[in-house]
Amino acid sequence: MNVLILNHYSRLSPRLEQEVRTLSKSGYTxxxxxxxxxxxxxxxVEGVARVGKIVLKVPTGTLPLLLSLPLVYxxxxxxxxxxxxxxxxxxxxxxxxxxxFLARVYKTKVIYDAYExxxxxxxxxxxxxxxxxxxxxxxxxxxxxxxxxxxxxxxSASGQLxxxxxxxxxxxxxxxxxxxxxxxxxxxxxxxxxxxYRGKKIVVYVGGLSIAKGxxxxxxxxxxxxxxxxxxxxxxxxxFHGRTESLFWDCVTTNNLMEYLNFITWVPYxxxxxYVGISKVGLALxxxxxxxxxxxxxxxxxxxxxxxxxVPIVGPNFGQVGQVVREEKCGIxxxxxxxxxxxxxxxxxxxxxEKARAxxxxxxxxxxxxxNWELEKGKLLEIYRKLERDVNGHRAxx
Numbered sequence: 001m002n003v004l005i006l007n008h009y010s011r012l013s014p015r016l017e018q019e020v021r022t023l024s025k026s027g028y029t030x031x032x033x034x035x036x037x038x039x040x041x042x043x044x045v046e047g048v049a050r051v052g053k054i055v056l057k058v059p060t061g062t063l064p065l066l067l068s069l070p071l072v073y074x075x076x077x078x079x080x081x082x083x084x085x086x087x088x089x090x091x092x093x094x095x096x097x098x099x100x101f102l103a104r105v106y107k108t109k110v111i112y113d114a115y116e117x118x119x120x121x122x123x124x125x126x127x128x129x130x131x132x133x134x135x136x137x138x139x140x141x142x143x144x145x146x147x148x149x150x151x152x153x154x155x156s157a158s159g160q161l162x163x164x165x166x167x168x169x170x171x172x173x174x175x176x177x178x179x180x181x182x183x184x185x186x187x188x189x190x191x192x193x194x195x196x197y198r199g200k201k202i203v204v205y206v207g208g209l210s211i212a213k214g215x216x217x218x219x220x221x222x223x224x225x226x227x228x229x230x231x232x233x234x235x236x237x238x239x240f241h242g243r244t245e246s247l248f249w250d251c252v253t254t255n256n257l258m259e260y261l262n263f264i265t266w267v268p269y270x271x272x273x274x275y276v277g278i279s280k281v282g283l284a285l286x287x288x289x290x291x292x293x294x295x296x297x298x299x300x301x302x303x304x305x306x307x308x309x310x311v312p313i314v315g316p317n318f319g320q321v322g323q324v325v326r327e328e329k330c331g332i333x334x335x336x337x338x339x340x341x342x343x344x345x346x347x348x349x350x351x352x353x354e355k356a357r358a359x360x361x362x363x364x365x366x367x368x369x370x371x372n373w374e375l376e377k378g379k380l381l382e383i384y385r386k387l388e389r390d391v392n393g394h395r396a397x398x
Contacts, residue, residue, distance in 0.1 A: 155298030214285025220339035282306030307363030330363030
């Protein structure tokens with residue numbers, strides 16, 4: 001069965017990469033069409049037969065995105081016209097209309113992979129005078145969800161998203177954003193990093209660097225930490241979001257932190273793991289925004305990444321986003337808006353290495369037993385096999 005991944009970004013998320021590898025190993029032929037905002041090369045993905053890209057630069061913000069969609073749709077149609085797929089796997093609500101249009105033309109199936117809070121993010125970016133657009137977008141999404149063959153969604157607080165999608169589609173599955181147990185660290189790379197950061201006690205922050213994810217609170221906490229533990233060293237691994245970059249470097253300069261940190265821009269997920277592997281503490285400093293109050297414990301990829309390699313976590317004490325840390329006793333939950341509380345937790349873990357290692361071991365064990373893709377991927381394959389039976393049945397009748 002031929003599957004097209006229609007992606008709203010120039011590379012696939014770690015979760016989507018896992019889905020692609022699983023489908024490929026299960027015998028599906030996978031193609032990917034990426035919408036890129038610039039001509040930066042996209043990393044190769046294991047299991048993909050072919051990768052296409054459309055490049056359309058769009059100013060940041062929800063409104064410019066909405067106004068640019070006709071051009072995006074036209075570009076997608078040009079690239080896919082007369083291409084044959086059995087399933088279109090669409091990753092963003094804004095691309096769902098063109099996915100459904102193409103499915104109607106070619107009589108294919110559509111899967112909506114709603115692995116982010118797209119509409120919530122749109123609501124936070126729109127000016128107040130355009131807030132009515134969010135209501136219209138939600139109504140549109142509900143209509144489109146009725147038209148797709150299946151929905152994958154994420155774990156949310158009290159299952160809100162699952163209930164929402166199930167009210168509009170009978171074929172809904174929740175996928176936890178958990179790691180693959182087959183990720184292994186390269187010993188030579190680890191030795192190289194250990195040598196490079198010799199004598200440092202590494203505190204790592206991985207993932208997008210944004211205000212909402214606590215990048216600035218991490219810096220403010222770093223100032224307090226290095227006053228007590230001068231050998232503490234902070235690694236920030238990821239890409240800046242929005243206006244965070246200028247604020248980040250202003251904070252670094254103001255607090256004289258340059259010698260106590262390194263910033264590593266985006267690298268493939270397998271390389272990110274090596275920085276986690278040399279770290280003593282992992283930071284997941286989500287701020288109490290509406291979006292993060294909606295997150296359930298199964299959507300904390302950052303948490304699971306730290307847990308997989310036995311790194312204790314400093315995370316948020318609000319909502320359910322840090323629930324896995326509380327349940328597995330694999331870190332310390334604090335008020336992430338308070339840099340001193342964050343710093344105190346980091347200092348405690350660095351000054352009590354035995355307790356920190358015990359937390360890390362509990363987290364690692366939880367990944368092995370409960371939170372891993374080997375347990376989760378059956379949900380993905382169940383949906384695909386059901387659609388495959390439908391496709392084969394239709395061909396037989398034809």
